[in-house]
Amino acid sequence: MAQADGRPQPGAGQPHVFKLVLLGSGSVGKSSLALRYVKNDFKSILPTVGCAFFTKVVELGATSLKFEIWDTAGQEKYHSVCHLYFRGANAALLVYDITSKDSFHKAQQWLKDLEREFLPGEVVVMLVGNKTDLSEEREVTFEEGKEFAESQSLLFMETSARLNHQVTEAFSAIARELLQRAERKEDQTRRGGARLALNQGPMGRAKCCAR
Numbered sequence: 769m770a771q772a773d774g775r776p777q778p779g780a781g782q783p784h785v786f787k788l789v790l791l792g793s794g795s796v797g798k799s800s801l802a803l804r805y806v807k808n809d810f811k812s813i814l815p816t817v818g819c820a821f822f823t824k825v826v827e828l829g830a831t832s833l834k835f836e837i838w839d840t841a842g843q844e845k846y847h848s849v850c851h852l853y854f855r856g857a858n859a860a861l862l863v864y865d866i867t868s869k870d871s872f873h874k875a876q877q878w879l880k881d882l883e884r885e886f887l888p889g890e891v892v893v894m895l896v897g898n899k900t901d902l903s904e905e906r907e908v909t910f911e912e913g914k915e916f917a918e919s920q921s922l923l924f925m926e927t928s929a930r931l932n933h934q935v936t937e938a939f940s941a942i943a944r945e946l947l948q949r950a951e952r953k954e955d956q957t958r959r960g961g962a963r964l965a966l967n968q969g970p971m972g973r974a975k976c977c978a979r
């Protein structure tokens with residue numbers, strides 16, 4: 769049996785594997801969020817070139833899940849290659865910097881790029897306003913972020929990679945949503961299989977095998 773993206777279904781004790789891409793303009797804190805989440809660290813990082821890759825196994829109740837985190841470069845010069853990293857993504861973290869209105873508008877453009885690559889509902893998208901520790905320089909209000917997210921049916925959270933505020937919570941919310949969707953899909957597949965078995969029951973067989 770395959771996962772939503774065509775990967776084999778995990779066996780017993782094996783975690784579900786989900787690909788998550790971090791998108792957003794340069795310097796909004798994508799790498800810092802990934803570093804904080806995966807290594808609980810915050811340090812000055814050079815701008816990403818191309819893409820960086822992290823993995824993290826998450827335990828959610830009785831289920832475990834493995835995130836493959838693709839941290840894309842936000843600088844304009846890499847924009848044209850970024851869509852290559854979208855392929856096979858199950859989730860996207862659309863990051864902007866709350867002290868930069870421009871980065872908020874760019875996040876909205878990234879969403880359009882995603883919509884060109886995926887069918888509606890195919891990926892779980894969370895809008896993230898990062899750098900809440902710089903609230904005195906805030907250019908995007910919490911309400912603006914929330915309203916935009918709601919208008920596009922996105923998850924929404926504000927974070928600070930520096931202060932480790934809401935970082936794990938943001939990734940966990942995505943993990944929960946991904947698992948719920950995977951469970952719904954498995955349930956549908958099981959019910960589809962059961963219907964098929966019913967159609968192939970004794971009556972059906974009698975018909976097909978009658979001479």
Ligand SMILES: Nc1nc2c(ncn2[C@@H]2O[C@H](COP(=O)(O)OP(=O)(O)OP(=O)(O)O)[C@@H](O)[C@H]2O)c(=O)[nH]1
Pocket residue numbers: 792793794795796797798799800801811812813814815816817840841842843898899900901902927928929930931
């Ligand atoms: N104050 C504050 N600074 C942050 C936060 N997150 C990241 N930064 C700083 O913002 C700058 C850019 O962070 P990065 O994580 O490299 O940003 P990026 O989005 O990965 O940048 P690119 O690799 O160019 O796409 C760095 O100086 C970080 O230290 C935060 O939550 N608060």
